Amino acid sequence: MSIAFPTILIFFLILPGFIFNLYFYNIENTQLSYAPLTRKTVSSVFAAMLLNLFGFPFLVYFSHGALNTSLLFTVLSAIPSGPYETALHTLGDDFSILLIYFVLLSLFAYITAIVFRWLIKRFDLEHIGFFRLDNPWYYLFSGYDWKSGTPDFVMIAATLQLGNDVYLYVGILEDYFFDDKGNIDRLVLTDVKRRKIGLDKHQVPAGEARFYPVDGDYFVLKYAEAKNLNVQFIQLEKIP
Amino acid sequence: MKALMSEEFKKISRNPEWRRALQAGVLKVIGGGSDGKSEVITVGKQKYRVSLMRRDLQESYPS
Structure with a gap:
């Protein structure tokens, strides 16, 4: 439990980044990203960081401060101690809020990816190398x-x-x-x-x-x- | 993935007169010519100039 839970938590924290990456490079139901797995992972984790940076204040606000960075780090540290047990109990009490957070953040990642792709197309930004897909x-x-x-x-x-x-x-x-x-x-x-x-x-x-x-x-x-x-x-x- | 196909072309490509123009070899004439070569065809009451586009691509492509 002490090992598995932080792993699951990390998975759900970075999942929105992977969802963003998946749909950002999805054109007509075809994946047009051929970057190596390492690069895909790095960009997905980076996107997840940005998405969480945006979403986390909402989580803190709607949990009335119960779910905060201190609690998150305590749970992720997975060191069996008093604070860890307390953090797990707090997390259990507000589990539904945490679940809604992950669902909404994943949905937000999906919508953001589609909107970004649309904006790139709408304003012809693919002429700029940075926005160009790696597929001539x-x-x-x-x-x-x-x-x-x-x-x-x-x-x-x-x-x-x-x-x-x-x-x-x-x-x-x-x-x-x-x-x-x-x-x-x-x-x-x-x-x-x-x-x-x-x-x-x-x-x-x-x-x-x-x-x-x-x-x-x-x-x-x-x-x-x-x-x-x-x-x-x-x-x-x-x-x- | 869907290739480039304008709405105008989708519209006329279903017309039997376009198919007749194809059978008459309109694309072979244009395709075998140089840039900008064109042929005039009539589809319905509308006349179209069918032409091979000039090379003015912004990027280089795989050979």
Whole structure:
């Protein structure tokens, strides 16, 4: 008990920091943080410190001073003594307040992470390196970094080897997925056409189709199997 | 994750005339050309200039 309780307490104290980290880097239900575990842990613990620094005065206020820093340190020290026993009893008396504190602080961490991410997007702060996610593919395929105008969609051309032949696939990028290291795992294309790479313009008589459409609504392209990838951005402009 | 797709494009991409333009090879013509190359297509009563964007990216990307 004397060892387990401080451990549980520490866990609940740093949990909001991990929740913040989890949702701050969550874009469209995908984690876009590929930092090493050590860095993630350090930033989560730092976020937990800030969150507790903000929330702790409220805990002291609503427990009428019973749950305070002195009590917290006594419990965390886990030294079996009179003050420790008294602190545990006090904690037991105000356990519901402590529980509500952890729940509310975790909720606050979740909301703060989402609001911060929204603010970064809203005010285009990702142009600043500090706020930028460590995933250039994300910015490339979301067309984020164009200086003037915004593309309307992304066109992909990829070469794939099938048997002894190399084919060129061209289609409109609909979705893309990352692996756990932040590299592209697969691309989902629509309106896909393909041709043998050898059928270049000058080798096919004018008027003959070089490409032929691939049947189906979605074409899943495994990035690892692509020899190379060409990305083009297309813009639509209404003509009055 | 969802790739970049403007509302305007989502709207016209469901139109059979857009699909006809695709079959006619509008993207191949543009995609095979140089920056800024464009084609005009008609979807419904609206005309669109479909063009390949010029390279004015602010950041460098993985090769």
